[in-house]
Amino acid sequence: MSADPISILSAVPAIALGHYPTPVEELNGLRAALGGGPRLFVKRDDSIGFAFGGNKIRKLELVCARALNEGADTLITAGGVQSNHARVTAAVAARHGLRCLLVANGVPPDKLTANALLDGLFGAEVQYVKSREDRSPAMVSAAAHLVAAGRHPYVIPVGASTPLGALGYVRAVGELVDQVTPPDVIVHASSSGGTQAGLVAGCRLYTQRTQVIGVSADDSAESLRQTIATLIAGIETILQLAPGLLSNGPPLEVEEEFCGDGYGIPTEASREALDLLARRDAILLDPTYTAKAMAALIAYVRESRFRDDQTVLFWHTGGQVNLFA
Secondary structure (H helix, E strand, O other), X not given: OOOOHHHHHHHOOOOOOOOOOOOEEEOHHHHHHOOOOOEEEEEEHHHOOHHHOOHHHHHHHHHHHHHHHOOOOEEEEEEEOOOHHHHHHHXXXXXXXXXXXXXXXXXXXXXXOHHHHHHXXXXXXEEEEOOHHHHHHHHHHHHHHHHHOOOOEEEOOHHHOOHHHHHHHHHHHHHHHHHOOOOOEEEEEEOOOHHHHHHHHHXXXXXXXXEEEEXXXXXXXXXXXXXXXXXXXXXXXXXXXXXXXXXXXXXXXXXXXXXXXXXXXXXXXXXXXXXXXXXXXXXXXXXXXHHHHHHHHHHHHHOOOOOOOOEEEEEEOOOHHHHHO
16 A cells, blocks of 8 residues: 555654744735625735745745755755845754855845845855856855865755745645635745645645646746646655646646736736735735736636635735835
8 A cells, every 4th residue: 555645745854934824814805895706815824934934934844854854054045136035045044053155146236125135134145146047057066165165065946946845835735724625716926836836736635626826927837837747746756646646637827927027027917916905905915926926816806717606815925025125
């Protein structure tokens, strides 16, 4: 008899960072502002607590447990200058007495604000490179230099979006179904693919009724689908499931129409979404990820793409520190 995947999931080593379960709240103000439609809920991963929260906490609880188990003394990762993932990685390193090197694509800011300010407060070293394409080679080079110096670096890919990191959101779906009846639809911001891979795999593991819609903040829908499919296949391997058990299902749903002019550039719809949720439900979004995802949810409600008898849950993945960039 094959091992129970839920038991395997529970046995994966993890460090304790967040405060769980994160709340599920009804968005009555937003629903009223939209004139009705489906019941709207939000899963508040912005309120996880550690290092200003967000979805990267759930991923790094697993990824950094492996780093510590392998004897790492330095964490290396990458992102933009205002990367949420970099901020959380720096915080984990600080808590566990590790060094942290962040490779940031972009120009060193004249004044440190928001996540960049927090990176410094957590004691991270930042190396700047010109472009996204330069990040991975810079991490590999930095790791090689540290190994040569007798150190033990652990390289974490952008967003901690590995099959192991994505397991954080498989676990999160289990948390959700213990809190509420599974929603008909989950809408969330999708970028490096790990969160959506975990949500899709988790929903297929715990409940067959929930549709997962990822709203891309940067990459094309096709590119993101390929990344997510690869991550789900890796999740199947970790959970000792037959290939295709979680990945063979309805097509992966990625919405790319709300990116606007590109990564981190607000749109008229995302500005409205940010203002509307703040004024109607006192919940803060961020301009790079969650505001664009909420803009998609709002548009779908207005276009009656959800039925009135459905429940739609917005999974808030954090990032509101960037309001202060």
